[in-house]
Amino acid sequence: MLIRFKKRTEKIAMGLLSFMPEEKEVKRLQDTIHEYEVNDNWQLFLWKEADDVLGAIGVCLDQGNGRAIIQHLTVTPSHRSQGIGKKMVQEVKKLYADRYQVVGNDLTGKFFEKCQEEAEE
Numbered sequence: 001m002l003i004r005f006k007k008r009t010e011k012i013a014m015g016l017l018s019f020m021p022e023e024k025e026v027k028r029l030q031d032t033i034h035e036y037e038v039n040d041n042w043q044l045f046l047w048k049e050a051d052d053v054l055g056a057i058g059v060c061l062d063q064g065n066g067r068a069i070i071q072h073l074t075v076t077p078s079h080r081s082q083g084i085g086k087k088m089v090q091e092v093k094k095l096y097a098d099r100y101q102v103v104g105n106d107l108t109g110k111f112f113e114k115c116q117e118e119a120e121e
């Protein structure tokens, strides 16, 4: 299930975010997690199954254009290709459906489109 990121899970969240191609450097990772803590338009969620946190999905709310942009999307390597990425995208779409159009960006767009296509089949 999708849970909202809390500061006490900061280390786990940073570990997951580090799988993103642009989040390899520690300083960049620290800045990113800080932004999720202080900026209301940056919203991070973790995917939890039993007691394990297996994935993370982060959106940036573009209030002006009514869009929720998926900017971070990662699953722990041992649990990939089991549908967790798709489930996180679906849950985030449900969460924002009444207020925002959920979209991907340069990094997440390809996977996001794949999820869209499969949802329409």
Ligand SMILES: CC(C)(COP(=O)(O)OP(=O)(O)OC[C@H]1O[C@@H](n2cnc3c(N)ncnc32)[C@H](O)[C@@H]1OP(=O)(O)O)[C@@H](O)C(=O)NCCC(=O)NCCS
Pocket: 019, 020, 021, 073, 074, 075, 076, 079, 080, 081, 082, 083, 084, 085, 086, 087, 107, 108, 109, 110, 111, 112, 114
């Ligand atoms: C991308 C990622 C989140 C997918 O998570 P996942 O739980 O393995 O995804 P799912 O099990 O729901 O879907 C797997 C499918 O997505 C495909 N896929 C993986 N990464 C993809 C990408 N960047 N673009 C398009 N499709 C992708 C897989 O080939 C697989 O295809 P199949 O179902 O036809 O075999 C995961 O691979 C990951 O954490 N990657 C590292 C972080 C990253 O690069 N994020 C940016 C891209 S979103």
